[in-house]
Amino acid sequence: xxxxxxxxxxxxxxxxxxxxGRELQRRGHDVCIAVxxxxxxxxxxxxLTAVAYGxxxxxxxxxxxxxxxxxxxxxxxxxxxSRLGRAISTPRNSWxxxxxxxxxxxxxxxxxxxxxxxxxxxAANVAEHHGIPLxxxxxxxxxxxxxxxxxxxxxxxxxxMTAYEWLSRGGSEKKFDDAQRRELGLPKAKGPWPxxxxxxxxxxxxxxxxxCFPGLAAEWAEGNxxxxxxxxFVGTLTMELATAADEDVASWIAAxxxxxxxxxxxxxxxxxxxxxxxxxxxxxxxxxRALVGTAGESFGDVPDFEHVKVVGAVNYAAIxxxxxxxxxxxxxxxxxxGLRAGAPTLILSTDLHQTLWGGQLKRLKVGTSxxxxxxxxxxxxxxxxxxxxxxxxxxxxxLATRLTTPSESVVAAAxxxxxxxxxxxxx
Numbered sequence: 001x002x003x004x005x006x007x008x009x010x011x012x013x014x015x016x017x018x019x020x021g022r023e024l025q026r027r028g029h030d031v032c033i034a035v036x037x038x039x040x041x042x043x044x045x046x047x048l049t050a051v052a053y054g055x056x057x058x059x060x061x062x063x064x065x066x067x068x069x070x071x072x073x074x075x076x077x078x079x080x081x082s083r084l085g086r087a088i089s090t091p092r093n094s095w096x097x098x099x100x101x102x103x104x105x106x107x108x109x110x111x112x113x114x115x116x117x118x119x120x121x122x123a124a125n126v127a128e129h130h131g132i133p134l135x136x137x138x139x140x141x142x143x144x145x146x147x148x149x150x151x152x153x154x155x156x157x158x159x160x161m162t163a164y165e166w167l168s169r170g171g172s173e174k175k176f177d178d179a180q181r182r183e184l185g186l187p188k189a190k191g192p193w194p195x196x197x198x199x200x201x202x203x204x205x206x207x208x209x210x211x212c213f214p215g216l217a218a219e220w221a222e223g224n225x226x227x228x229x230x231x232x233f234v235g236t237l238t239m240e241l242a243t244a245a246d247e248d249v250a251s252w253i254a255a256x257x258x259x260x261x262x263x264x265x266x267x268x269x270x271x272x273x274x275x276x277x278x279x280x281x282x283x284x285x286x287x288x289r290a291l292v293g294t295a296g297e298s299f300g301d302v303p304d305f306e307h308v309k310v311v312g313a314v315n316y317a318a319i320x321x322x323x324x325x326x327x328x329x330x331x332x333x334x335x336x337x338g339l340r341a342g343a344p345t346l347i348l349s350t351d352l353h354q355t356l357w358g359g360q361l362k363r364l365k366v367g368t369s370x371x372x373x374x375x376x377x378x379x380x381x382x383x384x385x386x387x388x389x390x391x392x393x394x395x396x397x398x399l400a401t402r403l404t405t406p407s408e409s410v411v412a413a414a415x416x417x418x419x420x421x422x423x424x425x426x427x
Contacts, residue, residue: 001110001421005033006102006123008054009116011295012265012331014039016137016207016237017115018046019406023414034105046239051105054098069350069373095122095176099183102126111135111421115207117142121177121193124202129184135203135417139332140353143194143204143231147216148356150363154219165192198230203420205413206233208332211402212339212360234413235404236336240317249291249319252309258324259289259309260384261343263316264372265329265350273302280305282380286388288324317341317406325387329372330354339366340405342397344387348372366396 003024007017014035025031025048034053035043043050070080098119103126106112112130114123115137127134141147144161146154178188189196197204210217210233220231253259262279269275276292280303283290290308293316302310316334320326320341328334330347335357338345345367347358358369368386370379386392404412 001418002030002108003032003111003113003417003421004102004106004109005031005113005115006053006105006119007033007115008036008057008098008119010057010265011039011042012333013116013139014043015239015333016139017113018043018048019237019239019410020113020137020413020417021048022046022239023410024417027414027418029418032105034102046241051101053101054094069371073371073373095180096183098122099126099180103129103184106130106132111417113137113417120197121173121189122180124197124200125177125180125184125186127202128186128200133202133420133423134197134200135205135420136197137205137207137237137413139207139236140356141206141213141216143220145216145219147213147219150359165194201230203416204231205416206231207235207237207409207413208336209233209235209403211399212364232412232416234416235409236333236340236406237409237413238317238333238337238406240315240406242315242318243313245311245313246315246318249309249311249314250322253291253319253322256289258322259291261291261293261316261320261323261326261328263293263295263326263328263334265295265331265334276302276305276308276310278375278377278380280308281377282384283307285381286384288384288388291319291323324393325384327384330357330369332357335361336403339396340400340403342393342400344392344396346370346383346387348375364395364399366392366399 005017005021007014017033021031021033032049032051033043034051036054036057037052038057040050040052067081067085070077099122102123106126107130109130109132111133112123112127113135114120117138120136124134144158144165146158148161149157181188217233260283279290279292284307292308292310293314294310294312316337320337320343323343325344325346326338327346327348330349331354335345335347345361347354347361347367347369348371349355349358349369350372355369355371361367362369368383370383
């Protein structure tokens with residue numbers, strides 16, 4: 001069978017898609033993946049045929065970071081938010097170009113798969129045009145539910161998410177959606193987007209573990225009679241690729257006490273030198289070494305500290321089990337790798353979905369969270385002392401026993417896609 005995968009976004013968004021693609025290819029299928037131009041090389045390094053899709057990602061990353069910093073820290077700065085919003089709207093403005101590219105790529109495919117929430121509609125329209133099934137991937141509970149924000153009553157959260165589904169029918173996305181559907185010869189879409197997915201019976205895989213959101217599966221199952229949900233939990237999808245730095249890092253870890261890992265994902269750090277100095281001071285106060293992963297981003301000239309090691313990209317799956325705790329931005333993949341390793345977590349979030357993951361770790365009492373923009377040396381010391389409490393380590397190790405392994409997750413996801421594509425053929 002022929003599978004076309006589309007994922008415009010950061011490496012953390014592309015990796016789950018690439019992991020599935022690699023497994024489908026191993027099973028003998030024809031696989032092609034469409035990613036941002038600056039991630040084509042990464043996708044090809046996983047052994048996949050990759051094509052450029054949409055604008056260059058790195059061009060908007062600074063604006064994306066500043067938008068969410070302002071949104072959480074100074075929401076009254078409407079003009080600044082508007083300016084930054086326009087700066088990060090480049091991908092949406094490329095909707096027509098991306099539609100044409102994906103339409104050509106999906107011609108003759110048995111299934112179209114997308115792992116980017118912002119472009120689900122775009123991919124769905126292409127799938128509908130070609131008469132092929134669509135499968136999507138979510139990294140956290142996106143559809144209406146009462147479990148997403150534990151600090152609020154479940155009915156309030158569920159109602160707010162349902163209202164948002166209705167409100168999201170309008171705005172610029174609807175304009176792009178209407179234009180694309182006209183171009184593809186499709187009628188105007190009616191009703192909230194999630195309801196359209198349900199009406200088609202399309203697949204919405206949940207790329208996280210059910211154990212991370214207690215009660216969510218039961219809540220969605222209860223609504224199954226009213227709306228046709230198809231939302232299996234497959235666990236987090238990661239590839240765990242080895243890096244050139246792994247051996248050196250493993251030697252450094254073995255030479256002393258277990259360190260605390262610090263990472264920032266794909267998000268640019270405004271002042272690397274100040275950030276490293278803050279980490280060094282905080283770790284000195286809690287009596288820990290620090291391993292700082294820059295994920296390949298250039299940190300330039302940063303100060304040297306005897307108890308701090310700064311590295312580029314490392315294999316988190318190999319390194320995290322040897323760490324006392326992990327501190328990072330809160331991406332779904334990184335969060336899952338920390339939990340699978342039994343390492344208590346501090347999430348220093350930079351956007352909304354990372355903030356939501358931080359709240360969930362608080363609920364499970366396996367970590368804590370704070371906005372990265374609001375982090376100081378004082379708050380970092382306090383947060384590290386919280387997650388270094390032995391009770392946090394014990395709870396995280398227990399949760400780890402209930403999480404799926406990477407191999408289990410990718411096999412389950414690939415089988416679901418195979419079965420879904422075959423089912424569509426039968427009908």
